[in-house]
Amino acid sequence: MSQKTWGGRFETSTDRRVEEFTESISFDRRLYSHDIKASQAHAAMLAEIGLITAAEAQQLHSALEAIEEEIRLGQFVFSTAQEDIHTHIEQALIQRLGDLGRKLHTGRSRNDQVVTDLKLWLRDAAAETDRLLLTLQKAYLGAARRYHDLILPGYTHLQRAQPVLASHYFLAYVEKFQRDRERIASAQRRADTLPLGTAALAGTSIPVNRDRVRVLLGFGSLARNSLDVSSDRDFVLDYVYALTMIALHLSGWAEEWVIWSTTEFGFLDLPDAFCTGSSIMPQKKNPDVLELTRARAGRAVGALSQLLVLVKGLPLAYNRDLQEDKLALFAAHDSVTASLDLAAPIVEGARFRRDVIEARLEDGFLDATTLMEAMVLHGLPMRSAHEAVGRLVRLCEQRRCRLRDLRPEEFDQFAPGFSGKVYGVLGVKNALAAFRSSGSTAPEEVDRQLNYWEQRLNA
Numbered sequence: 001m002s003q004k005t006w007g008g009r010f011e012t013s014t015d016r017r018v019e020e021f022t023e024s025i026s027f028d029r030r031l032y033s034h035d036i037k038a039s040q041a042h043a044a045m046l047a048e049i050g051l052i053t054a055a056e057a058q059q060l061h062s063a064l065e066a067i068e069e070e071i072r073l074g075q076f077v078f079s080t081a082q083e084d085i086h087t088h089i090e091q092a093l094i095q096r097l098g099d100l101g102r103k104l105h106t107g108r109s110r111n112d113q114v115v116t117d118l119k120l121w122l123r124d125a126a127a128e129t130d131r132l133l134l135t136l137q138k139a140y141l142g143a144a145r146r147y148h149d150l151i152l153p154g155y156t157h158l159q160r161a162q163p164v165l166a167s168h169y170f171l172a173y174v175e176k177f178q179r180d181r182e183r184i185a186s187a188q189r190r191a192d193t194l195p196l197g198t199a200a201l202a203g204t205s206i207p208v209n210r211d212r213v214r215v216l217l218g219f220g221s222l223a224r225n226s227l228d229v230s231s232d233r234d235f236v237l238d239y240v241y242a243l244t245m246i247a248l249h250l251s252g253w254a255e256e257w258v259i260w261s262t263t264e265f266g267f268l269d270l271p272d273a274f275c276t277g278s279s280i281m282p283q284k285k286n287p288d289v290l291e292l293t294r295a296r297a298g299r300a301v302g303a304l305s306q307l308l309v310l311v312k313g314l315p316l317a318y319n320r321d322l323q324e325d326k327l328a329l330f331a332a333h334d335s336v337t338a339s340l341d342l343a344a345p346i347v348e349g350a351r352f353r354r355d356v357i358e359a360r361l362e363d364g365f366l367d368a369t370t371l372m373e374a375m376v377l378h379g380l381p382m383r384s385a386h387e388a389v390g391r392l393v394r395l396c397e398q399r400r401c402r403l404r405d406l407r408p409e410e411f412d413q414f415a416p417g418f419s420g421k422v423y424g425v426l427g428v429k430n431a432l433a434a435f436r437s438s439g440s441t442a443p444e445e446v447d448r449q450l451n452y453w454e455q456r457l458n459a
């Protein structure tokens, strides 16, 4: 039977089922290097305030380093009897150093220790997510350059609406992922206050120097209120929310490309290396990665709901419920980063079929709205122009023709004299060239934005 760090108060040993029910070592071992880093800083501070000697701090530092190496190499023995990563490391230290190991937890509690570990972990995790987001943004930007002159049908309700430049389409995703990066950065900022030294809930009578630990661990500030910080998991929720938004953005894109890669659409070919086949139908090339990306948004949403319910109704300060935060946090992070990692090469490797897209570009009256706007600029009230173009579209559907196939007098009946300019705005290319507003798909506007993103992302 192994020793509990809190065994003194107990007469009998813990029921095996309780050990198994309450353990978190199966998932929080992932925090080991952050736990060790925090302990090293704590030990250095204990020496500076004279509670251990400088030589002892050095001994603790080296022993912690050795333990880290053992865990890294897979040689460390974990046991559910030792609850969590914090007790595992402390016990290993005591085994190696005896009484000196028993001094490390001075002025500290697992409650401030675990939040510190989590914040350190999240700092790295968020940096990884940000890197992946940047790589994906660059992939979209590359596609925006590659397909600079391609015009796509833009959709609302998945019905053809207005033409957009392919570059405009790709940059729309660059924008979404930029907002995601801002959300990630904001979660990172929320995690930038040091909990360590607030101990279990009320602080400590040991004269700890929290600011020294803050500097050693590189936190921006000290958590002000011990009662708050030991129970605070807002930063975890912020990060998982940010991850969920990424997952939702990815799921929309994945759905779009599942549709666009069908024979019915035929807009694009997905890269072979990122598709899978069928065990019975030899011709198949399936977009499984996109489908799973779409599906895995469910994991992030699930993790976020789990966390929201987890913190609901928790009284101050620490409650054991909080231990489960890590399951949701890790699940969301792993699932979203795995999807991000695959999204970039898919965007890079997808080939748009210009011929198919262009052959059908004049279908669906993509020029109808700019036609209406041209009538408005010609002097018609907007509602009358809307009605007129609606009627013209109906006429075209009866005749199975395009708007530009209509006769001059068919335009002039609604707006006298309009036929002189109308053919200059009809057809998808003309319609596209007619856009004016900032943020629109007007070619100059899109070029301006391309340049903006190129400078910003390559800075």
Ligand code: ARG
Residues within 6 Å of the ligand: 024, 028, 083, 084, 110, 111, 114, 318, 320, 322, 323, 324
């Ligand atoms: N394993 C615990 C967790 O992850 C560490 C804190 C335990 N504190 C306590 N008072 N039991 O939350």
